[in-house]
Amino acid sequence: MTWNIALADLDLGQAEEDAVLAVLRSRWLTSGEVTRRFEEAFAGQVGARHAVAVSNATAGLHLACVVAGLQPGDEVIVPSLTFVATVAAILYAGAKPVFADIVSETDLTVSPQSIAERITARTRAIVPMHYGGYACDMDAILALAGKHGLVVIEDAAHAPGASLDGRGLGTWGRAGVFSFFSNKNLATGEGGMLVTDDDEFARRARLLGSHAMTSLTWDRHQGHAWSYDVTEVGFNYRLDEIRSAIGLVQLEKLERNNQRRRSLTGLYHRELSIEGPGLGLPFVKHRGQSAGHLMPILLPPGKDRIKFMEHMKSKGIQTSIHYPPAHGFSYYRVAVEHQSLPVTEDVAAREVTLPLHPLLSEAQVGEVVAAVRAALRES
Numbered sequence: 001m002t003w004n005i006a007l008a009d010l011d012l013g014q015a016e017e018d019a020v021l022a023v024l025r026s027r028w029l030t031s032g033e034v035t036r037r038f039e040e041a042f043a044g045q046v047g048a049r050h051a052v053a054v055s056n057a058t059a060g061l062h063l064a065c066v067v068a069g070l071q072p073g074d075e076v077i078v079p080s081l082t083f084v085a086t087v088a089a090i091l092y093a094g095a096k097p098v099f100a101d102i103v104s105e106t107d108l109t110v111s112p113q114s115i116a117e118r119i120t121a122r123t124r125a126i127v128p129m130h131y132g133g134y135a136c137d138m139d140a141i142l143a144l145a146g147k148h149g150l151v152v153i154e155d156a157a158h159a160p161g162a163s164l165d166g167r168g169l170g171t172w173g174r175a176g177v178f179s180f181f182s183n184k185n186l187a188t189g190e191g192g193m194l195v196t197d198d199d200e201f202a203r204r205a206r207l208l209g210s211h212a213m214t215s216l217t218w219d220r221h222q223g224h225a226w227s228y229d230v231t232e233v234g235f236n237y238r239l240d241e242i243r244s245a246i247g248l249v250q251l252e253k254l255e256r257n258n259q260r261r262r263s264l265t266g267l268y269h270r271e272l273s274i275e276g277p278g279l280g281l282p283f284v285k286h287r288g289q290s291a292g293h294l295m296p297i298l299l300p301p302g303k304d305r306i307k308f309m310e311h312m313k314s315k316g317i318q319t320s321i322h323y324p325p326a327h328g329f330s331y332y333r334v335a336v337e338h339q340s341l342p343v344t345e346d347v348a349a350r351e352v353t354l355p356l357h358p359l360l361s362e363a364q365v366g367e368v369v370a371a372v373r374a375a376l377r378e379s
């Protein structure tokens with residue numbers, strides 16, 4: 001289906017094409033200079049000491065869980081209102097996800113209060129997720145982590161370039177993980193980045209993400225090493241030079257495109273707040289500078305969401321749901337026991353995500369808003 005107004009779109013152009021061609025012509029496709037430059041530039045942009053490029057954020061989250069030393073039996077507190085990969089990564093490490101609720105219908109990030117209620121003697125880590133690029137309450141989460149000796153790993157998949165009190169999201173915890181999947185704010189197709197200020201964490205992430213080999217192909221190519229040892233079971237979670245080249249160009253556009261997303265979000269909020277009570281608008285007032293990744297609304301209680309989305313579709317406008325909560329999926333319902341999550345359940349049943357991307361025009365936002373109004377009357 002070709003949409004009149006798509007949910008997401010990519011700001012790709014000649015610069016990305018040139019960058020990819022340059023890599024192909026260099027005849028060095030992975031673990032090289034371009035990836036190293038992408039890592040350095042990304043670390044600089046988010047304000048982290050180290051950045052380790054990974055093949056996708058799911059791999060990066062898994063790597064962070066392993067490097068953090070999570071073991072079978074360890075409990076890890078995570079929101080249920082997230083993409084399922086956040087939770088799967090905890091299971092890969094053999095640890096036990098414990099679902100926490102979100103704050104409220106105006107703040108869809110994980111609730112520190114709910115996290116506190118779930119801390120037990122077995123809790124080892126917290127994995128907050130910056131929903132839509134909006135900051136979790138990191139002061140409260142770090143305070144809990146400090147008090148109970150827990151590791152914090154931020155799922156910052158939505159939040160490259162976002163900040164709270166001037167500090168980049170993804171740099172608050174022991175590690176933060178970003179996604180460069182093709183619908184994210186910085187897109188390379190597949191790809192991701194693990195950032196940390198901890199030298200040892202970065203060294204271990206780099207080692208384990210590259211087969212736990214003590215020397216790299218690049219070093220051998222450069223004549224720095226003849227052989228290597230393997231000291232534990234590693235993974236291949238590397239990013240290649242082609243994607244890194246796209247990432248370097250996309251990184252240059254990030255700030256401008258995030259600004260555009262924030263500006264369009266402001267327009268949506270102003271237009272839709274006229275709808276008055278009933279229609280929920282999360283994050284209208286929120287601390288920090290968001291990455292404006294998603295534009296969520298909450299339908300009035302009792303509205304038929306499928307009918308609403310069908311109406312939008314009939315106008316050629318693509319909408320989505322972020323997210324079907326993880327605890328409701330058939331595997332997770334059985335595999336992960338959970339306590340009640342009333343706010344998550346209420347919000348997840350009413351949430352609809354509207355189109356938001358840097359190429360969207362003000363006029364298109366106007367079209368979407370008009371369609372929302374009509375759909376609310378008719379659904």
Ligand SMILES: *Cc1c(COP(=O)(O)O)cnc(C)c1O
Nearest residue numbers: 056057058083085157179180181
């Ligand atoms: C996209 C996403 C991921 C997974 O990212 P990949 O790079 O596709 O593995 C994880 N968590 C959240 C919240 C996401 O939106």
